[in-house]
Amino acid sequence: MNRFEFLRPTTIAEAVAAGARPGAAYHAAGTNLLDLMKGGVMRPGTLVDVGRLPGLDRIEHAADGGVRIGALVRNADLAHDPGFAARFPAVAEALLSGASAQLRNAATVGGNLLQRTRCGYFYDLASACNKRTPGAGCDARGGENRLHAVLGWSEACIATHPSDFCVPLAALDAVVEIIGRDGAREVPLADFHRLPGEAPERETVLAPGDLVVAVRLPAEAAGFAAHARYLKVRERTSYAFAVVSAAAALRLEDGRIAAARIALGGVALKPWRARAAEAALVGRAPAEAACREAAALALADAAPSGDNAFKIELARRIVARALLLAAAGTPGRLPALPASPFAALPGAQAHV
């Protein structure tokens, strides 16, 4: 590991000034960043520790039903906040389906948004990666890519974004609050991450110094609480990134879908909002046919980036199932195996 400067600013303004320096990186819990630094994948010259900035660790429930989540709120604390889990059950389910209990106890909301891809070629310094070294090429293309992107990828990058948390956030119109050198601004989470295009090294809309200070869920998002699920297929029962996941949320009126929210994870370099599929559901009864049609629409633009054509059909099935689960109603309590296809297993033991 290279020597680096370690700064611990006490105000957001100080943090932003320090974070704007060339080669600076923000550090909160470090659950992803420190691994990347140990592996030489990231080599920041300055670490700006924002983990102790005051006021960023609060969950503020608004009177209108929305919520403002400080960027330093721990994943576990958010998922277990009773008021939050009741209003945004799919978000809580997604949080608890990610990583391990130990990581969830440390990892922050802001860090979750900014975690890097798990593409093996990004991690392997001997492989070419445009994300790590712009212009170097992409060894994942033509390589071992059965888990790579099927939506929104480019020749320059076929990686996926690994977050579970961001998937229901994208579906529920979450907004990211940012403070930068030019002051505060807001960006919809669905627009926060960039698709790779020709510049996969630019992963978000953040400019140097920009600090994520909060994520807001609007009051309308709580209107889906009765019919909201997150479903995640993975290659072991727990502690694995999604092969494909989906968040589905419905607002039902008189047995018909008044509004639908759908986003997918594990399919693209950002959480993938499926607006056309959402629109197609409005006015329909939440039955299998409608869900399957919506799922087909959600994947209409999908194309394999390698040995991963199966993920397209898998994603269709996951979207359809997530919609049906949402239609069936949010369970009274989170399953012992959150977001798992085995969640409904009677007596399922909670070793997540």
Add this chain to the structure above:
Amino acid sequence: MSDPIPGIAAPAHLRQGSSIGQPLTRRDGPLKVTGQARYAADNHPPGMLFAVLATSGIARGRVLGLDVAAAKAHPGVVEVMTPANRPPLAGDPDAKDSPFMFRLDALQNDAVRYPQQPIAVVIAETLEAATEGAALLAPRYAAEPPRVGLDGAAAFVPAAVGVGSPASFAQGEVEAGLAAAPRRMEAVYETPAQYHNAMEPHAIVAAWDGERLTLDTPSQGMAMAQARFAALFGIRPEDIHIRSPFLGGGFGSKGLANGPQVLGILAARLVGRPVKLVLRREQMYGPVGHRAPTRQTIRMGADAAGGFTAIASHTLTATSSFDDFIEAAADVAHTLYATPALHTSHEAVRLDTGTPMFMRAPGEAPGSIALESAVDEMAFACGMDPLAFRLRNYAEVEPASGKPFSSKALRECYAEGAARFGWAGRPLQPRQMRDEAGLLVGWGMGTATFPAMMMAGHARATLRADGSGLVETGAHDMGQGAWTALAQVAADGMGLPLDRLEFRSGTSDLPDAGIAGGSAHMATVSSAIHGAGGAVIDRLAALATGDERSPLFGAGNAGVVAREGRLHRRDDEARSESYAAILSRAGLAGLEAMGQGAADPAAQKAFAMHAHGAVFVEVKVDPDFGQIRATRVVGAFAAGRVINPRMVRSQYYGGMTWGVSFALHEHAVTDRRSGRIMNADLAEYHLPVNADVPSLEAILVAEQDPHVNPLGIKGVGEIAITGTAGAVANAVWHATGVRVRRFPIGLEALIGA
């Protein structure tokens, strides 16, 4: 080194007269859970420096240059070791004198023969400085196209497979048997490359004192490592002191001396200070062995009643470009099922990988998942229940050798396991069962088998003047519980309660206990310990029965019994005398004797010796997504005498979990172009987590074996992997109707997409 384990408090439930058979908890457990157990890398002798390997970014070629100046200029870097300045070795690391000797990479030249091969060592005042120094070396290469995958090179017939076994075996008329069979199957099964992934990375702390060398390093075979290091460095084995009291798992990858250990010792010699070298996780995917991939073609024929007419099994596997370790996967068919005709054969390709190595049931594990899958397919082709089919083909004698088994309680394993699992009533057809949530449910089974081997090992027993005992042997505890179970044997061997017995182990200055491998350590070392204790008691008894002042005088013909620190007349137990009193009267400060454990050649010649088991698995599969979960695993195993049922059960749990992992999870993802492994970390190289195996049950089936060794012990370390992996695969088929023959079973194989 003093005994790192505190004295044993005799548990309240201790049965009088015997510690063997007691389910004692681990003696070293409190040390481990309180962080006091000192593993190799925890040792920091004064003046110690940190060494970090720089490893190759290519699979094949040469290193043209390293920016040594940049690395040396980094603050804290003390030295950079490359082929140009590496201290000389007395022995050639590329020499190979026996099947147990493997070629090592110790910077002998600039050649690169696999990814992650060590190409330099950076030595610094801190781990961070050494790590950065290694990153600054920025190697330049002359790369050659790597040979990757089982189709990546021309196949050859190896001179031997496993440890010196013939590459092929034939008996009976296989082709005729197949041709005449009304029921036939032929299928190809593929298993991937796997890496040991012990939790504790390979590590060494090396300190030279003149021509004497002290090493803290995890080892499954200290005496063999001593000999190899001695030959490489031109010093006497007895001048090398290895301390290996605990291993954080070995699984075969710490069995033999490896290149990084040699580099750590060389680094210490180069800088004249103690050096610590610990592998990073990704560096464990190259120079310290792995399980090679296999492609197994199995053909079977059966008669109308479901009896085998022939079994043919061919394995294509891989070894490195520069050494031979051939996974003897086909040979598992030698011991399992009765057949009038049997043909096994092996071929291999040379790839640009590190040399494969012994890894948990080498040969048996990949062989078993293929064979047990094939047996399942054959049973279905015959319209028979898989258990009934296996019983129909039960081997009363070892099929390949024709020898009787020294013991074989496999029928009891089948019966007890099936009963406990509830196997009866299983539908023959697949995809018949669902749970209330709509998940597909399947039941599968497999037969477990592993040879009951004996290595050679020694132990010393000392009876002290106060009547307490000391037993010493350079044995290895990889986490399996040897510290505890061997002490139980030691106490019984000397007729002492556990709290009167001191047990020392885990260092190379103690009697050579042989290698902890082949599931043979318990059997081997127990024999040595028990023999040593018995020899001491013999001498003590001779003193007492020959001394007219002893109440035991003249009992020579009747004999004496040693129990709880006293000798009793066998025909009159009221007449007894304490060990201390006998020694005191004889004016002796103590008595000492050696014991040895080794294979009995006569018994080996007369009998086939194996442990057996039967494993029953339930899986649930999501019908749309193909995600699989093994929801119940029941294994019944017969492995001779059980020294400590708690430890044995734990070994079975570990083995069955490994079997689940083999079938569903583990595989190295190798880039088809570069030969590099793309998931060389524990986030992406999947091993089962607790949620993957919610219910495990191990049944200890009683078995007495008078032939394997004096105590009747068979090993339990590896057997439970076998049988389980195939049972999982068979259960997946039974759940889904899809026969997946490429492991691990991926969900894309099950969703029909």
